Amino acid sequence: MIRIIVVIIYVALLSTFSSTKVQAEASYTTLHYSMLFRQDTDDTSQKKLDTMVIADRRSMVKGIADSLNVKLSALSPNLSVQQMLKGNIAGLYVQETSGEPGTEQSMIIRGLSAPVFNKNDIYSQQPTVYVNGVPMIRDNPFVFDIQKYGFNRIGPATNLLAGIDISNINSIEAIKDPAALAKLGPNAANGAIWITTKAAKSGRRDLSVNSYFGMVQASNISPINAQYENQFRKPFYQKYGTQDDYLNYVGYLRDSTSLDYYGPAKWGDRYYKNTPIYSVDLGLTGGSERANFRFFGSATRNAGNSDDTDLKRYSMSFQVNMAPLSWVTISSMVNVGRMDRDRNRNLRDRFAETRYIPDLYNPLSPNINTYQSFLNEYDKAIDDNRTTQAQGYFAVKLDLKPFKFVSTLNFDYSEGVRDAFFPTTLMEGNNFSSSYIGYNQRFMINNALSYTKDIAENHNLYFEVGQSVQDDRYRYNYANAYNGPNDFIKVNVVEGDPDKGNYLKPVGYLVYRYTDQIHSRLFSFYASARYSYKDLLTFSALIRDDGSSNSQPGNRWFVSPSANASWNLKNQFLKDNNLFNKLRMDVSWSRIGKTFSDDKFAAGPQYRVNAGWTLEPTIPGYNGIATISRPYSSGWVGYDIKWPYTDQLNIGFDGAILKNRLSASATFYKKDDKRMLINTPLPAETGFASQYGSGLAVRNIGLDLGVQGHIIMKDNFNWQSGLNFNFNKNKLTALPNGLDELIVGDRKLKVGEPIDRFWIYENQGIYNANSEVPVNPKTNKALTFEGTTLKAGDPKWKDNNGDFVINSEDKILAGNSMPKFTGGWSNQFRYGKFDLSFNIVYAIGQKALNQSASLQYDFINREAANDINSVREIFSWQVTSDLSKYAIYNPWSSVVPYRLEQDMFLENASYAKLRAVTVGFDLTKTSLFKGKSSIKKAYVYVTGNNLLTVTSFSGSDPELIEYNGIYSGYGLAIPRTYTLGIKVDL
């Protein structure tokens, strides 16, 4: 009976998601499989449930520093997977570009695989996070198509990876091994993060409760008022100012009796605050050998120390495992979660969202009362950001020795809703309302069949074939509305009378609506084989064929192989050696196809809506009629766009000595990302801004190193230390169409050079007099900057090609925006019932362009422009950079002396941070709990986070730099956090 139920459920589920003709294929398929299954199946060993299911959902981790010490990490109030992993995995680089809780964050495994020009380029380089084998769907960058400014994506823009509570996590591993990634397929082309949650298990009912309470500490800043700014500008006016310039002196600095600007600058008391954070969670497991479950629920509040930012998260997880028959295991999981985010109140972000820049003549005042009145007006605003997530799987496993069959249905759904309303008082007399609802949805069906055979003594064979279908859908609806009748009506009201001509048309607001959808599928097959000889050698190989609906019809399928060899050197050569407890060598190679996140490449030459221009991307049509044309501004898409792919090679050693007290692993890797797309220039006379060229290739070479040691192992004193280290170097190996170099905006790519270089002028000082400007002896003309003669007060930029014209040909490639060395060092000490641990993370060798300083010095152009860069935020009323550092150039000069792209603004952004210090005390063995058998564990701890940063960077924090290496000063402080927590297991 149970069998029948199982069958019905499974077939029902499969057929729901397949919509295929089962009957028609029956005669064709049955024979083939029946041959395989006519084996005797009675002998099924009685394995424990939890280990059986989870084992299939766990991958093989090779290096020492490839998995996270979850127990240690759980003592810090980390919100997102990125934060948990930061500095703890060799070769995984996490940089928090803002301390605002829940903002989007990135992870880069083993270097950039493509250049990052703007924020949406980072999306396609993220590794995929698997939760119990469910590949989590990411946000799609296609919303940027309708955005005028790319600072934040529209919608809640919440980090989807902030939804997983670490208390429910059993392990987190970074999968970097090429062969292991190849088995996961195109989803894992950028690497994979493999999370297994705590599992349902049989046995006595287990209850665990964890909770912490803490504070984030307000930053310590030096606020300034207009007097400081006035003093700052004085030398420029004294040196270069004309009568006219004095007349045009900016309004808010003119009146030194104005309390708003020249009064006490106490805005910081309202902006930076000590804020409480908390979390409480509960896990419950129990059940029998045949059926068991786990429930987990948690509530968390995380907060930033600035601008009242915070995130509240509620999550729940439920797992059930069943073994209705000795050879059938069914397991399922459902995680649901919700995140509500309070975002910052930056003017820039608001103006970017509203696409409307009011007059910026008078900035926010540093006076606490004036700032408070601004905040009071802001209280009338609505800024709701809600993200809900649901993910899970349903898996059936049939263990029919020597066959195993696993079939899984995975789903992941995340939905973001944002409602925003800004009153007239904040928006120069007109108000703004917008609403966004978007979802990402993934269904995936995996089937795998494996077969194990011992062909002779010491020779073992393993085969596996598998297949999967993945269906992804991204969709959003967005509407923004301007200039409503008043600030009390915060939603778009439409005419309700069906007899009226404007029935269902907005009354009051001016409304714009947008909607877009991408639907794609991925279809995969693979077959793999493994041969092992004793415990000495293992060879495995895998071949897969992936079809993506986002690829062009002629190149829809991509066949890719991978292979792996593992050699146990210890057993081969050092069997009797007492020093070495383990020594293994691994060589692994794979090719994995990479899918496109956008569906526009599948179509080839195409026609699109293209009515707008850079500053007005969303104008709907001409004379009210939709316009469709070639994609002139976004770029020509031709035929012959093939799958991009990544070739990876690993050579690794893994060993342990001194009775496993010291273990280490070293992996050399070479990662070649090839045939990627990039916009290459076309002659402007074609009408196209660019064309998508296939053939960008980037190579990353590096070394992952992990060392772990039990340095002291005494009864009452214990010291464990772990170190991880990565060295990475990237290089552009090819550009499309055989190009040697490519200029994209302010960046230049050159074959043979790293892709993360800055392209800048070399600044060599200042021309103090016109006579100092070199004169071309041939033409008798003075040195020019792109045709404009340089004068006294202009910077001395180096004329590298000696043609007496400074232009882009004189720019050099310098610095790297990505670090060369990254890693971390963690230590744990235990003394009796006490323990102490600390964690240091570091990133060395990256540089940043200080845009914040550039804009401060370029105040003449910045203030006159009245564009998005002219916005002066409240936090600009503080001392940020060393004023004596830069020369006093003529800010009115038309060569723009304080332009960002010069080495004057290039700074070293290397850092080391003391990220966490924890002191804990184990109560379990104290007299308090002694003898109370109901309590398995009781533990209290105090943790301090982000306590210390060592850096030479002049900005507030070397981590708060955009992905492209530009420091805008916009990242919110990563706060010092102190928490007190308790863990109890019953």
Added chain:
Amino acid sequence: MISFVNKNIQFNRTLIILLVTVMGLNVSCKKVLDIDSSRLSKEDDHWKSFQDTRSGLMATYGLMRSALADNNAHWLWGEFRNGDFTASSRSDLKVIVKGDLNASFPLLQKIASWRAFYAVINNASLFIERAPEVLKADIRYTEPNYKVDVAQARALRAFAYFYMVRIWGDVPLITASHDGSFEMKGRTEQSKVLAFAESELIAAAKDLPYVYGAEGDDLLPGLYYGYDFERWKGALFTKISAYAVLSHIAAWQSHYIDASVYTEFVMNNYAKANAAYSTTLELTAADGIFNAQSYNQIIAFGFNDLYGESTVNGHVEQLVLAAPLISRETPDLYVTKDTIASVFKDLSDQRFGLDTISGLPRTNYFVNYGSAIPVFSKIKVLRGGSTNGDFAVYSSSIIFTRLEEIALLRAEALAVLGQRIDAINLLNIIKKSRGGKGVSDGPGTDLISEIFAERRRELMGEGWRWYDQIRYNKIQNDNQDFLALINQKGIYWPIAKDVLNANNKLVQNNYWK
């Protein structure tokens, strides 16, 4: 089907069903992977129906509008260089006013690119090449409709070439779409480019109607793409529009005989296109001729608020408007009081003068005349013609030409050709309609200067000032500095770096090297 089943029947049945289902998934995978994107139209699905021609033709107009509107380039090219406006604080605008076009501001690089015009040209060429496919495929697409469409595409392409020649001089002449095959082309002499444009316009003018969507029109009777004349007025190229461009092409090359012929056609036939002179009120009201659609817009690219096309960028207002009309304190560009006084000498001029009763300055063209920075308020079309300055988005059309402009051009041509009386009559029509005193002929009358002075007043802020100065100096032939600028081709703009980098057959204009 289950013939192979052995002892464990139940077990196998389970597996069979299971595996069959699994296999069923695989077989349909080919279809599964064909997902048509909802975000674009594929090559093989396009040029099949009259919706494709409609959206393709409208895209040509839309692209032309983008080319002129992006960064407010229409005015940056035509109005401000050496013009009547002064930049208040923006350095990039200051250098444009000074004509220092090599200066290194991002804005100058952006507007020195001609790519957007070639998008118009490419789209028009593609339309001309592909529209016949629709004629075959869709019976709703009629022969007259097709002819009118192609004529518009040809006229727009010619217009784009003329517009570019005024900015850059010699430009590459490309007359086919070369769809998908990209090659580099060098620059063609501007006389050849203009000869091509002229011949195209003459051919197109034959097929272009006076009015779109009108009952009983000879060329195109009835609705046009399902809409009547109300929808199309002012939005599309008419026969009159084509002749207006022809007139300008001739005048630009100092072919004033041709110019007089072409303008004569316009002046004799504008009534057929329902065009008329505009009153001062219509010219300067927020909901006047710059707002929405009007027959008086002989060539215009609209931002009709009715269709949600109001924008911030793409309007002269973005540069020149300020308090009290909108909440901005200072405009980026303004006309100084001295300039106003020297341009508007006739105090009875309704555009700007002194009110005879109150003695106060008239506010049709300028408000805040009392302050140091007067605000140029001739064009002030806040959203849909409203006057609410809280929300500074604009709906003003980019009017390339209107009847007054053509009348003055005709007066210019006639004056050059020596037909002074006719010229003065035309000039006086304009002057009087603005409340001014007429000009009378006499030995001391510098008619050319009078005409150009009137153009300066009438067309202020409409993107003509720079080109007018070029024609004026060519006719007068006495300003040595300006003539040198013309001879050295300094009247043209430099070509953007990106454009030069992407095509090695191009060389920078000598003057800007």
